[in-house]
Amino acid sequence: MKAVEGAGSVEDTDAVEGCDAVAARGLNKHFKAHHAVVDVDFDVPAGGSLGIVGESGSGKTTIARMLVGLERPSGGTITVMGRDRSRPARGARERGRRARELQIVFQDPYTSLDPSQSARAAVEEVLRHHGRDLSLAQDLVDQVGLTERQSHARPRDLSGGQRQRVAIARALAASPKVLILDEAVSALDVSIQAQVLNLLADIRAETGIAYLLISHDLAVVRQLCDTVLVLRRGRVVEQGECDRVLDDPAEDYTRALREAVPVPGWTVNA
């Protein structure tokens, strides 16, 4: 697999060096009366990877949407590559710069691609938008492991795994420093999941990109992440090294999450 030059390199010289890729402090989000995210703090070191786990409705996706600017935080600050993004971006320049810092791959591969755009067209559109060389499109398509034929096909002719590869290529086309994977492999079956996870691990090794992985699947988090954050009802329950938290959880909730994972010999308790 070929590495994409420029991805993960320091293009924006005004980025503050030596700081965390993502830093969230006192993050809060209210949806009317519902307090979806409560005082969440976390850091993703540059080139590191943080997993956010928790049950459905625990606020994982809300955090991701606030980070990429699709939701506005009710309180707290978000800093990406040393720059604050707690407020919506002003102007096309600022939007473009934020896009080159942080990208996201969504959960549902069936709706996260424009149905009338081939993989190649989608990647090229992003490259053009960020003023990057169009010849990188071929490298990106190769990097995510799409064949020539697949890269020219419409999303409806691709499988779920192939579509998710397209979504990853499109996100990488902006050469972000951080990639959010919002349940990015949850909709895929287990063997395809493993392929995509290996792909993500390879990309990280090649580009030094930081990951923020959102998942309810502890095995996925364990495979890809250094640190993990356990979320429950919008609050951080436990946070720390991946192996420590998942092998020897200090909190009951984490233990419950861990015990809910089916393993060999697992039976349903009556």
Added chain:
Amino acid sequence: MNRTKHLWKRLNTTLGRSGMLSAAFLAVVLLAAILAPLVAPADPNQSSLLDAYAGPSGAHLLGADGIGRDLLSRLIFGARTSLLGPALVVGVSLLLGIPLALLASWYGGWVDGVIARVFDLVYALPGLLLAVLTVALFGPGLTPAVVALSIAYIPFLARIVRAAARQQRVSPYVDALAVQGFGVLRITVRHILRNIVPVVVGQAAIAFGYALLDLASLSYLGLAVQAPTADWGVMVSDSDALLKGYWFQVLAPGLLIVLTVLALTVLGARISGEKPPGYLRRKRPAQTAAPADASGNDRTTVGAAA
């Protein structure tokens, strides 16, 4: 060569038999309208009283009207005015309606609320009534009628566009594009609008048919296209012919109106992805086909009556 063949095959599968037939009919009408001076056998306004109400013959293929004008030529030239009016109506309402619909679907919230209510308000006004009012104010003619109908047709088109665009708007690919830093205008025009083109074109074709009918009605009433000009609506209003028993001079333009509107409606429905109406082929269930039972008129079940 192979490409044209492929395109033809795709067209055939999307449109189906009825859709292809409609498209072919419309193509013939459109071509005749555009090439009218070339195809029409005679001047549509050249009258010769000797040929008044002449039957079909070598000189007049479809016969002649009350003052001896060639009927076929009048039908062909009539296609021009009859198609131009609706084209203007649909064009203007799309031009005004699409931006409003996209605006409403993008921002949602109160913007959507206000625009949707305005659409509802205009939708509640009958287009013909609005046109009659406009004509009463500005005098008869094609322009006031077209302006009034254009306004009346905005919600007919824009409501569909808004609903379709809304569906795209909430799709994650739009979020992904926004995260990439693309602007609102680019996302709506290059992505959302492009994905709803079939819906827009289909609805526009249906609107075209209705507008044709409305303008023909107004011309029939003498409010839009004025008498000497060849126009299907004007030709249908030739009551003199009807009174004298020459039905064909009135039936022919009427038939053209009906067929054109029908073809547009069928084509529009096929383009926007509707399946051919199954009820035409399905056998009716015996129960509903049976009339009220012999003993009387009430088919309510006993329990319900009590």
